[in-house]
Amino acid sequence: MASSLSLISPHTLNLRTPKTLNLRAPRRPMCIKARTVPALTQDDLKKLAADKAVEYVKSGMVLGLGTGSTAAFVVSKLGELLASGELTDIVGVPTSKRTEDQARSLGIPLSVLDDHPRIDLAIDGADEVDPNLDLVKGRGGALLREKMVEAASEKFVVVADETKLVAGLGGSGLAMPVEVVQFCWKYNLIRLQELFKEEGVEAKLRMEGDKPYVTDNFNYIVDLYFKTPIKDGPAAGKEISVLEGVVEHGLFLNMATAVIIAGKEGVDVMKK
Numbered sequence: 001m002a003s004s005l006s007l008i009s010p011h012t013l014n015l016r017t018p019k020t021l022n023l024r025a026p027r028r029p030m031c032i033k034a035r036t037v038p039a040l041t042q043d044d045l046k047k048l049a050a051d052k053a054v055e056y057v058k059s060g061m062v063l064g065l066g067t068g069s070t071a072a073f074v075v076s077k078l079g080e081l082l083a084s085g086e087l088t089d090i091v092g093v094p095t096s097k098r099t100e101d102q103a104r105s106l107g108i109p110l111s112v113l114d115d116h117p118r119i120d121l122a123i124d125g126a127d128e129v130d131p132n133l134d135l136v137k138g139r140g141g142a143l144l145r146e147k148m149v150e151a152a153s154e155k156f157v158v159v160a161d162e163t164k165l166v167a168g169l170g171g172s173g174l175a176m177p178v179e180v181v182q183f184c185w186k187y188n189l190i191r192l193q194e195l196f197k198e199e200g201v202e203a204k205l206r207m208e209g210d211k212p213y214v215t216d217n218f219n220y221i222v223d224l225y226f227k228t229p230i231k232d233g234p235a236a237g238k239e240i241s242v243l244e245g246v247v248e249h250g251l252f253l254n255m256a257t258a259v260i261i262a263g264k265e266g267v268d269v270m271k272k
Contacts, residue, residue, distance in 0.1 A: 040264060045161035046070040046125075049262035050077055052269070053123045053159045057081075059088045062116045064149040065103055066124025067096040067142035070159050074123045075099060079106025093119060095149050096142040097216050113152060122153035126252070126259070127174065128166045129158065133259050133272055134233055136169050138177035138250035141206075141215050147248055155257040162263035168229025169251065170199075175223035176230075177206070177250040178240060185212075185220045188245045192222055195239055200227035219247050 040048075050073035057063065057078065065075055081087040083106075092108045093116055094100040103110055113119075124146060128136035135158065137143055150156045166172050180188045185205065193203040206213040206221040213221055230236050230251075237251045259270040 042161055042163065043069075045262040045264075046159070047073045048267050049159040049161060049260045050074040050123075052260045052262075052267050053157050054078060054081070056121055056123070056155070056157055057087065057090070059090065061120040062091045062093065062111070062118070064119045064122025064124070064153050064156075065092045065094045065099050065108075066122065066150075067094075067099045067146060068125040068140040070125030070161075071095075071099065071123065072102060074159060075102050075106065075108070079103070079108055082107060091116060093149055095124065095145040096140070099142075113148060117152060119149065119153040120155070122150045122156045124150060124156070124158060126158045126160050126164055126256075127250070128169055128172055129160055129164050129256075129259050129261070129270075130166055130169050130171075130233075133158075133256040133270060134169060134254065135252040135256060136172075136176050136250050137252050138179070138221070139175055141177070141213060141221060143177055143250045144179050144215065144217055144219075144248040147252060150252070150255055156255050158256045158259040160259065160261055162261055165261065166229070168231075169233050170224075170226030171229040173225065173227070175206075175225060178222045178224060179215060179217070179219045179247040179249070180222055181245045181247060182212075182218070182220050184245060185222070188243060189222045191243055192224060192240065192246075195243075196224065196226070196236070199230070201225065217247070 053074055054077045091111050092103050093111055094103055126135040126137050127139045137146055170176055189203045193201055202225045204223050206223050233251055233253050240246055240249045261268045
């Protein structure tokens with residue numbers, strides 16, 4: 001028995017020791033922080049609406065170019081598309097001197113209503129938009145030229161952010177402008193305030209510094225501040241217009257073809 005065991009080499013026995021147990025503490029799971037998406041600013045929303053509106057523009061069109069911060073994004077985009085060659089042969093009819101200056105600086109060919117009385121498409125912003133797509137415009141002071149150009153347009157597309165939506169015109173509590181001649185402006189201010197006495201309207205002459213604001217047409221603006229929304233827009237517009245010395249009002253009624261509203265959930269197109 002002893003001699004048989006001596007024939008077995010000790011190297012043939014597999015006497016490996018078991019692996020050492022890993023008693024180290026388990027690794028902590030990685031913590032991945034989600035990157036915070038910055039909230040869209042009001043300018044971001046205006047740009048979204050403007051980009052959507054420019055999709056309506058085709059080469060060869062005569063375009064009404066609106067006034068204001070949102071319309072400025074539209075004009076800027078049109079300049080980009082012209083420079084890249086994506087748009088050609090468009091003609092712009094500006095609604096204010098500052099829009100004219102911006103468009104000219106971007107190389108957009110310009111004209112006037114006298115030479116182009118029929119406009120294919122106008123794009124402009126709005127200060128208020130109600131569920132019927134009626135508007136308050138003119139807080140930028142260009143309401144007369146805006147209304148003339150947009151009334152001459154086959155289509156009128158409005159661009160705005162969601163803060164401009166109201167249940168009824170005048171409902172924001174901000175200004176509803178009325179352009180008046182300089183002559184006896186105070187007389188018309190008092191008449192406008194009396195006209196809407198039941199609505200608790202406050203009428204104020206628009207100022208620029210310590211002087212009255214003067215429009216591109218050398219008129220003044222009386223801003224009306226409503227405590228409650230205007231009950232009957234068409235009736236209010238007619239009553240304002242019959243006052244001698246009133247040039248134009250900021251109620252843009254039954255004019256919009258479509259309203260593009262940019263909000264935090266995306267861009268909506270409202271049509272009648």
